Amino acid sequence: MNFKQFIVQELDVKSIYHLLISGISPRPIALVGSLDKNRISNLAPFSFFNAFGANPPIIGFSPAISGRTGLPKDTLLNIKDTKEFTVSIVNSNIVEQISLSSCEFDRNIDEFIKTGLTKYKSKNISAYGVKESNFIMECKLYDIIELGGKPASGNLILGEVLRFHINEEILTDTNQIDPYKLDPIARNGGSWYTNAKKGLFELKKPQNIGIGFDQLPDYILNSCLTGNQLAKLASVEFIPSFKDNNEYAINSKDELLKLIKNKIDNNCIDEAWQLILYLGNF
Ligand SMILES: Cc1cc2nc3c(=O)[nH]c(=O)nc-3n(C[C@H](O)[C@H](O)[C@H](O)COP(=O)(O)O)c2cc1C
The missing domain is CATH 2.30.110.10 (Electron Transport, Fmn-binding Protein; Chain A)
Structure with missing residues (x-):
């Protein structure tokens, strides 16, 4: 050796x-x-x-x-x-x-x-x-x-x-x-x-200073997302703007939350945020 x-x-x-x-x-x-x-x-x-x-x-x-x-x-x-x-x-x-x-x-x-x-x-x-x-x-x-x-x-x-x-x-x-x-x-x-x-x-370190939990919308903070899932959302530098051309074939808030969890767990944080903004207008 x-x-x-x-x-x-x-x-x-x-x-x-x-x-x-x-x-x-x-x-x-x-x-x-x-x-x-x-x-x-x-x-x-x-x-x-x-x-x-x-x-x-x-x-x-x-x-x-x-x-x-x-x-x-x-x-x-x-x-x-x-x-x-x-x-x-x-x-x-x-x-x-x-x-x-x-x-x-x-x-x-x-x-x-x-x-x-x-x-x-x-x-x-x-x-x-x-x-x-x-x-x-x-x-x-x-x-x-x-x-x-x-x-x-x-x-x-x-x-x-x-x-x-x-x-x-x-x-x-x-x-x-x-x-x-x-x-x-x-x-x-x-x-x-x-x-x-x-x-x-x-686990990748946040690239910039994250927005933090205090900037998350209440409806997501008080949802069924875990601390780890919320932390991934709170690690973005700013909340993205909503692209209202997104089309989602989703019928209920529960279904939407399930999809959001799935996106976060797969580290698709941009997509998760679009779904969260969509949920806000649901
Ligand atoms: C898991 C983990 C372990 C870390 N270990 C150290 C360490 O041993 N020494 C150090 O100086 N920084 C370490 N860091 C970086 C500090 O946590 C980071 O610089 C932090 O901003 C310091 O915060 P403060 O300025 O509030 O004390 C670590 C970061 C992570 C995510």
């Missing part, structure tokens, strides 16, 4: 990043909740994440300095200010919402509103967890280790877990976590993710 070697000094940062995220995978995903000084909530996913000790219980994750803008991420700024955060573990029911939460929304935007995820009140700290997660940790800041201070450099945030909140439905009679019910999603390289139960799948 031959190994191809890649010498770090001869690689650009992007290539190093891709080697790291493709080789060190699948990585668990921390959905980190924090508050800024004005108590505006922030939510963002981080897969440079793990646990590092149980006594005291220390977890760590690493928001990088943006390789594109050279600026620190809101999560880092918030935790430097408030010294606390929550980590909610990501499951398959919310993975599209998590992807939407990774859009670079302005600092004064509350990503709970943009992603439709529900705030779960903490007991020891002020930052919120995510109610749709099965496993939430309240953490106080233990340390921040700057790992370079340059674009794409990490900032290892270590937190001490003060309290675990675990959905009772995923616990066995002896308070063990049922791994099937935890249903964790992990991150691989490129646009690959791992569903612990089903294996690898691809």
Whole structure:
């Protein structure tokens, strides 16, 4: 067997990043909740994440300095200010919402509103967890280790877990976590993710900043669409205009909704939006 070697000094940062995220995978995903000084909530996913000790219980994750803008991420700024955060573990029911939460929304935007995820009140700290997660940790800041201070450099945030909140439905009679019910999603390289139960799948990151759940029409927000389906609709940069030359041989709203779900599941988001706009005039 031959190994191809890649010498770090001869690689650009992007290539190093891709080697790291493709080789060190699948990585668990921390959905980190924090508050800024004005108590505006922030939510963002981080897969440079793990646990590092149980006594005291220390977890760590690493928001990088943006390789594109050279600026620190809101999560880092918030935790430097408030010294606390929550980590909610990501499951398959919310993975599209998590992807939407990774859009670079302005600092004064509350990503709970943009992603439709529900705030779960903490007991020891002020930052919120995510109610749709099965496993939430309240953490106080233990340390921040700057790992370079340059674009794409990490900032290892270590937190001490003060309290675990675990959905009772995923616990066995002896308070063990049922791994099937935890249903964790992990991150691989490129646009690959791992569903612990089903294996690898691809999920493309939104190209731009998505409109968010707050811009979805009420009749679709309150329909039978799932959070993941709504998140795909909310990931578009703007709502397309209705092409009223579309002809649909559809007799009922239920039939139309079924077709919309089908289009979303097959990633035909433009077509889904046309059907939604048609539904609005039905
Ligand atoms: C699944 C997933 C994992 C991510 N992991 C990281 C990570 O470990 N470190 C990082 O800096 N950015 C990571 N990102 C990108 C951030 O979530 C993204 O930059 C986000 O906008 C940061 O938000 P903030 O500025 O509100 O903190 C990840 C994105 C996704 C979708």
